[in-house]
Amino acid sequence: MFVTKCDRLINLKGDWKNMRESIQRFGGAAAGMVIPNIGAFIAWGLITALFIDTGWAPNENLSEMVGPMIVYLLPILIGYTGGKMVHGHRGGVIGAVVTTAIAVGASDPQFFGAMVFGPLSAWTAKKVDAVLQPASPEGFEMLIDNFSLGILATVLAIVAKQIIGPIMQGVLDVLGGISEGIVDAGLLPLVDLPIEVAKVLFLNNAINHGLFGPLGVAEAAETGQSVWFMLESSPGPGLGMLIAYWVAGSGMWKQSAPGTIIIHFFGGIHEVYFPYILGHPIMILAMWAGGMSQALWFQITDAGLVAAASPGSILAYLPLIPRGGAVGVLGGIAIGAIVSAVVGVIVLRARPVKETDAGVEDTITVDNVPGV
Amino acid sequence: MSKSSINASEVKKIILACEAGMGSSVMVKNSLIKKAKKAGLDVSIDHSPVNLIPQDADVVVAHAGLAGRAREVAVNSVVISFNMFMNDPAISKLITDLSEGNEIKSS
Numbered sequence: 001m002f003v004t005k006c007d008r009l010i011n012l013k014g015d016w017k018n019m020r021e022s023i024q025r026f027g028g029a030a031a032g033m034v035i036p037n038i039g040a041f042i043a044w045g046l047i048t049a050l051f052i053d054t055g056w057a058p059n060e061n062l063s064e065m066v067g068p069m070i071v072y073l074l075p076i077l078i079g080y081t082g083g084k085m086v087h088g089h090r091g092g093v094i095g096a097v098v099t100t101a102i103a104v105g106a107s108d109p110q111f112f113g114a115m116v117f118g119p120l121s122a123w124t125a126k127k128v129d130a131v132l133q134p135a136s137p138e139g140f141e142m143l144i145d146n147f148s149l150g151i152l153a154t155v156l157a158i159v160a161k162q163i164i165g166p167i168m169q170g171v172l173d174v175l176g177g178i179s180e181g182i183v184d185a186g187l188l189p190l191v192d193l194p195i196e197v198a199k200v201l202f203l204n205n206a207i208n209h210g211l212f213g214p215l216g217v218a219e220a221a222e223t224g225q226s227v228w229f230m231l232e233s234s235p236g237p238g239l240g241m242l243i244a245y246w247v248a249g250s251g252m253w254k255q256s257a258p259g260t261i262i263i264h265f266f267g268g269i270h271e272v273y274f275p276y277i278l279g280h281p282i283m284i285l286a287m288w289a290g291g292m293s294q295a296l297w298f299q300i301t302d303a304g305l306v307a308a309a310s311p312g313s314i315l316a317y318l319p320l321i322p323r324g325g326a327v328g329v330l331g332g333i334a335i336g337a338i339v340s341a342v343v344g345v346i347v348l349r350a351r352p353v354k355e356t357d358a359g360v361e362d363t364i365t366v367d368n369v370p371g372v
Numbered sequence: 373m374s375k376s377s378i379n380a381s382e383v384k385k386i387i388l389a390c391e392a393g394m395g396s397s398v399m400v401k402n403s404l405i406k407k408a409k410k411a412g413l414d415v416s417i418d419h420s421p422v423n424l425i426p427q428d429a430d431v432v433v434a435h436a437g438l439a440g441r442a443r444e445v446a447v448n449s450v451v452i453s454f455n456m457f458m459n460d461p462a463i464s465k466l467i468t469d470l471s472e473g474n475e476i477k478s479s
Binding site: 031 | 390391392393394395396399421422423435436437438440441455456457458459
């Protein structure tokens, strides 16, 4: 009986691992479509922050670029990249065509549409190519390649414009309504609870680029800023937790903390702090305390960034703070860091990391727990 | 599934894998390159997203949280997992094994 119970527990853990890896995979795909294009996002973010009415140097002429870039350029880049991941350059081309059609068929920026239908239309092209290419008579390859892709793209574009665009707009309206409802109801601090856990399980890209990014862009296109850009990517709580290790930690945790702080806070590579939580899971309390206080401050001050900060470095944040928004953004990061540091120190004093001579080898991580 | 071990003399190409292949893997790659240079090793060291690990990689290094996926993709490679992004014992051991010509085991 005991054995079956153990087996079931192990199976459950196995299911959880599979689920985590599936979400990671989805996140990896989303991140793979977004991250290579971050340069364009930053250009759009800077143009927006500078030239819109409420920007640092309002300029009606130059701000004409803001709309087309967010509605067409960025989704098309994502759709192209997503298509390319599935079926090389041909996949990218058809992904770009179909994403354009979705963007025309909807009114808000179609990031979700691009992430789903860019790869999907490329997959369709791949299937068609698999049939047509071997059957092409000698000398007609180019003609068939070009026209098969062109005709398929035309058909898919019509479907995308007439059907998928409006449906994706509906999906976005619902998600936008939910996210607005969360903000209006004052529930942002609660959203932080799952975020902190998911982050250290390497679901950070799935959350930030797969979910919060598209939500934030839809909101920012309307209001000029969004808090969704900051919930996952803020470097504040991680900074505080690492400071706690520096102050109250011991051994190699303490020694490595300062270097990790620099990479996390200035380099924006949050992954470097995950082991400090995975190796001593109770430190998630510090992240929750910092993250929730920070979210509360963001909520009170109505803070937001004009575009996604990637990587989540303080240096990536600075140029994307809307005019008059510095207190909200930087105040939130500071509060997140301070609260997380204080709680972290208390936790480390009460429950120090059990250290062995071998350093981290005995620490428990998600993958070396027996049976996981 | 990935291979269980490889002899140091056969290792020509090491890949650092992370999820997007642009953040932490680049950072760990650079520190590994420095260590390899110091040890006088002649190996190519590069970085990659975990789902696009090149099939000709001899050794793949990934964080424990991603090692499961690395093992599925890198069927021709020995996968080494680590926990800390800086000064991880697994990475120092890899350098030692390479320079002493030991067997490099999946971990």
